[in-house]
Amino acid sequence: MDKQESHNNTTLKLSELKPGDRCKVLKISGKGSIIRRIFDIGVRSGAEILVERVAPLGDPVEFKLEGFHLSLRKEEAENIIVEVISS
Amino acid sequence: MNLKANNKSNTDKKDSERKKIVVAVAGNPNSGKTTLFNGITGSSQRVGNYPGVTVEKKTGHRIYKNYNITFVDLPGTYSLSAYSLEEMVARDYILSEKPDVVVDVIDSSNLERNLYLASQILELDVPMIMALNMTDEVRKLGIRIDIELLTQLLASPAVETVASREIGLTDLLDTIIEVVENSTVTNVNINYGEEMEKAITELIPLIEKNEVLSKKYPSRWTALKLLENDPEITRMAEEDSQIVELADNQRKRIEKRLGDDTELYIADRRYGFVNGICKETVQTVHKSRKDVTEKIDTVLANRVLGLPIFLFMMWATFQLTFTLGVYPMDWLDAGFGYLGDFLSSVMPEGHFQSLIVDGIIGGVGGVLIFLPNILLLFLAIAFLEDTGYMARAAFIMDKVMHSIGLHGKSFMPMLIGFGCSVPAIMATRGLENEKDRLTTMLIIPLMSCGAKLPVYVLLAGAFFPEQAGNIIFLIYIFGILLAIFVAMLLKKFYFHGPGTPFVMELPPYRVPTLKSVLLHMWRRAVMYLQKAGTIILAASVVVWFITTFPPPWASSQNENAIPTQGNMISENVEQADIELQTASDKISNSMAGHLGRFIEPVIKPIGFDWKTGIALITGFAAKEVVVSTLGTVYALGETDEESVELKDALKRDPHFTPLVAFCLMIFTLIYVPCMAAMAVLYRESGSMKWTWFTIGYTTLLAWIVTFIIYQGGMLLNVS
Ligand SMILES: Nc1nc2c(ncn2[C@@H]2O[C@H](COP(=O)(O)OP(=O)(O)OP(=O)(O)O)[C@@H](O)[C@H]2O)c(=O)[nH]1
Numbered sequence: 052m053d054k055q056e057s058h059n060n061t062t063l064k065l066s067e068l069k070p071g072d073r074c075k076v077l078k079i080s081g082k083g084s085i086i087r088r089i090f091d092i093g094v095r096s097g098a099e100i101l102v103e104r105v106a107p108l109g110d111p112v113e114f115k116l117e118g119f120h121l122s123l124r125k126e127e128a129e130n131i132i133v134e135v136i137s138s
Numbered sequence: 139m140n141l142k143a144n145n146k147s148n149t150d151k152k153d154s155e156r157k158k159i160v161v162a163v164a165g166n167p168n169s170g171k172t173t174l175f176n177g178i179t180g181s182s183q184r185v186g187n188y189p190g191v192t193v194e195k196k197t198g199h200r201i202y203k204n205y206n207i208t209f210v211d212l213p214g215t216y217s218l219s220a221y222s223l224e225e226m227v228a229r230d231y232i233l234s235e236k237p238d239v240v241v242d243v244i245d246s247s248n249l250e251r252n253l254y255l256a257s258q259i260l261e262l263d264v265p266m267i268m269a270l271n272m273t274d275e276v277r278k279l280g281i282r283i284d285i286e287l288l289t290q291l292l293a294s295p296a297v298e299t300v301a302s303r304e305i306g307l308t309d310l311l312d313t314i315i316e317v318v319e320n321s322t323v324t325n326v327n328i329n330y331g332e333e334m335e336k337a338i339t340e341l342i343p344l345i346e347k348n349e350v351l352s353k354k355y356p357s358r359w360t361a362l363k364l365l366e367n368d369p370e371i372t373r374m375a376e377e378d379s380q381i382v383e384l385a386d387n388q389r390k391r392i393e394k395r396l397g398d399d400t401e402l403y404i405a406d407r408r409y410g411f412v413n414g415i416c417k418e419t420v421q422t423v424h425k426s427r428k429d430v431t432e433k434i435d436t437v438l439a440n441r442v443l444g445l446p447i448f449l450f451m452m453w454a455t456f457q458l459t460f461t462l463g464v465y466p467m468d469w470l471d472a473g474f475g476y477l478g479d480f481l482s483s484v485m486p487e488g489h490f491q492s493l494i495v496d497g498i499i500g501g502v503g504g505v506l507i508f509l510p511n512i513l514l515l516f517l518a519i520a521f522l523e524d525t526g527y528m529a530r531a532a533f534i535m536d537k538v539m540h541s542i543g544l545h546g547k548s549f550m551p552m553l554i555g556f557g558c559s560v561p562a563i564m565a566t567r568g569l570e571n572e573k574d575r576l577t578t579m580l581i582i583p584l585m586s587c588g589a590k591l592p593v594y595v596l597l598a599g600a601f602f603p604e605q606a607g608n609i610i611f612l613i614y615i616f617g618i619l620l621a622i623f624v625a626m627l628l629k630k631f632y633f634h635g636p637g638t639p640f641v642m643e644l645p646p647y648r649v650p651t652l653k654s655v656l657l658h659m660w661r662r663a664v665m666y667l668q669k670a671g672t673i674i675l676a677a678s679v680v681v682w683f684i685t686t687f688p689p690p691w692a693s694s695q696n697e698n699a700i701p702t703q704g705n706m707i708s709e710n711v712e713q714a715d716i717e718l719q720t721a722s723d724k725i726s727n728s729m730a731g732h733l734g735r736f737i738e739p740v741i742k743p744i745g746f747d748w749k750t751g752i753a754l755i756t757g758f759a760a761k762e763v764v765v766s767t768l769g770t771v772y773a774l775g776e777t778d779e780e781s782v783e784l785k786d787a788l789k790r791d792p793h794f795t796p797l798v799a800f801c802l803m804i805f806t807l808i809y810v811p812c813m814a815a816m817a818v819l820y821r822e823s824g825s826m827k828w829t830w831f832t833i834g835y836t837t838l839l840a841w842i843v844t845f846i847i848y849q850g851g852m853l854l855n856v857s
């Protein structure tokens with residue numbers, strides 16, 4: 052897995068980011084089928100994610116990854132630990 | 139379609155001379171598998187621009203050169219783990235049926251994630267061909283893929299295709315034959331790292347000694363699954379304590395060493411492997427501008443506008459279905475009127491004439507005139523499914539669904555339910571959680587399906603001519619609200635449990651192909667006509683019969699009693715009035731009349747008389763029959779020489795007020811799903827209990843809701 056780069060210490064949960072933020076996945080924590088599902092759909096460590104928009108009623112959130120768009124609820128996005136690239 | 143012509147040139151060969159090949163079509167959801175399958179086999183399975191359209195495997199055939207090739211279209215999967223029903227179907231098929239070739243349909247615009255699945259298929263030791271689909275979109279994105287290199291790296295041939303335009307399909311067929319003729323399974327093993335490889339090497343000899351496991355699956359794959367703790371494979375190995383023990387020990391050792399779950403570790407290594415391949419083969423030629431999908435979504439999925447736009451689109455759909463549909467509907471209606479008049483004038487008067495004119499033309503014709511509305515409705519649904527908006531609707535509505543313990547994806551079957559409950563109930567297979575699936579299945583009958591539309595169009599058109607579109611929209615929305623309410627109750631009192639995650643891909647918007655939209659409508663038209671020619675025809679004949687003849691025990695007295703009674707009341711009135719009186723008296727003394735009056739006490743409090751009662755009873759067969767029955771009953775009640783449109787006949791009936799008409803729409807919306815829907819519900823839930831529950835609760839709910847509306851309306855004097 053990618054080592055966290057030392058000069059950038061802003062590791063956050065994906066759920067904490069705002070639309071327009073760009074980040075890189077460090078680790079997916081947690082256990083069970085939810086995590087496996089997130090993995091299988093293409094959120095692997097090292098993947099770059101752009102937070103695209105929040106749904107009209109406040110949840111879920113749409114993310115853009117290389118080659119596809121994905122919708123996750125905030126509670127699922129909490130399992131994804133990311134490093135902010137730009138905001 | 140021209141593929142069929144190709145087939146014919148080969149049909150002179152005897153079938154036995156042809157070599158049989160079985161090809162499984164697998165791949166990520168929404169990668170174009172069914173489009174490709176349809177293109178090759180000439181089938182017309184459902185295609186749609188959202189993940190999870192295909193839920194069952196479907197088979198089709200293609201004669202090509204000297205081969206008889208069977209294609210099996212599988213549900214889309216992201217992986218071959220065993221977490222959802224679709225994944226199980228796909229994995230089981232490849233593993234236990236052992237097809238000659240697996241065609242992995244790849245969405246080339248998302249190569250990495252698609253190859254992640256390909257790498258798992260490779261491990262099953264079946265020859266694989268990659269169909270690099272959507273190459274048209276890839277080109278637009280400014281991406282180039284080195285196909286030769288890809289073929290080399292994965293030791294499997296790759297063919298470029300654009301399934302939606304039937305490009306590359308012949309290449310694919312040639313490649314399939316080539317692979318089958320020189321079947322050399324070349325192993326490409328992903329290196330899972332020292333620790334994992336050590337564990338695999340230790341497990342393989344034990345697996346090979348085990349008869350069950352070794353015969354069924356490739357040993358390396360089994361070892362990997364045991365280390366991943368795959369529930370199904372672990373269960374199969376249960377007997378063999380030696381294997382279980384070793385796998386457990388190794389898993390624990392590795393997890394301690396790497397500080398990570400083995401399952402995730404394996405997935406991560408696999409992504410590493412795939413990522414390497416992508417880096418070598420994918421080249422971005424030019425960066426594309428912000429793509430169209432993103433632009434559209436800044437409006438359609440907008441934080442503020444998203445919800446109003448969604449509601450507006452639904453409103454517009456029903457407004458259009460009504461206003462545009464009304465013209466051809468009137469032509470058809472007039473046409474059937476002329477036909478009826480013509481037949482009355484040429485046929486001798488009597489029961490047979492009445493059966494044809496009042497029974498069949500009144501009944502079946504009364505339903506057929508709504509064909510234009512049905513087609514418009516399905517046009518709208520085809521757009522919803524083919525453009526990609528469906529997934530956005532789920533995105534927008536997830537919060538609402540989540541608040542009642544359901545899933546945004548439950549909203550997709552509900553929207554499909556606007557067309558027909560049968561595919562909607564099938565579509566619940568896309569839901570991973572069994573409780574969510576059952577809850578969604580049970581509420582789908584509350585969505586206004588296409589069969590209920592004729593009832594609405596008839597009644598709204600007759601009693602609310604200015605507001606018809608709005609009234610119909612209101613009823614649809616009411617159905618959704620009621621469904622959400624029932625789901626909430628079910629979740630609260632019965633199906634409680636942890637919610638399921640909402641992990642869903644939002645596909646790019648696509649322009650629906652004309653072929654797909656027309657096919658969709660055509661299939662619906664055929665189904666509607668078939669229904670009219672079978673169930674509705676049969677129901678009309680039965681309704682005519684029970685409305686024309688008195689019950690056997692009452693026949694002799696009544697026949698005499700009516701005319702005298704009629705004469706007494708209206709001795710000095712015009713002849714026509716007497717006839718009308720006689721006609722309605724006759725119906726009222728018929729079997730249907732008795733039946734209707736038998737249930738009248740139950741339906742009186744909700745505003746219906748016995749005539750409506752008959753229609754509601756026969757409506758158990760199919761909802762359109764409500765209309766056809768009213769058509770027959772009112773046609774028999776009319777004695778005019780000229781036939782009267784059902785719409786006008788209803789308006790003339792003093793009992794039918796706008797309030798009653800509205801109540802009938804609401805009751806039809808809610809009560810008992812049709813027989814076809816019940817059969818599918820039984821099959822998909824596997825439970826007689828839930829099927830009866832649905833019949834019971836919908837009828838009860840219909841009564842209660844209509845009661846409130848009718849009594850409330852009477853109190854407020856709305857009529
Ligand atoms: N542009 C483009 N669109 C395509 C191509 N092939 C399929 N499509 C479209 O992609 C969408 C998905 O097609 P389907 O055939 O339903 O996909 P599927 O893989 O069967 O999907 P599931 O059954 O949900 O797993 C449809 O809107 C098709 O019209 C292609 O080569 N190019």
Ligand SMILES: [Mg+2]
Pocket residue numbers: 171172173184185191192214
């Ligand atoms: Mg499909």
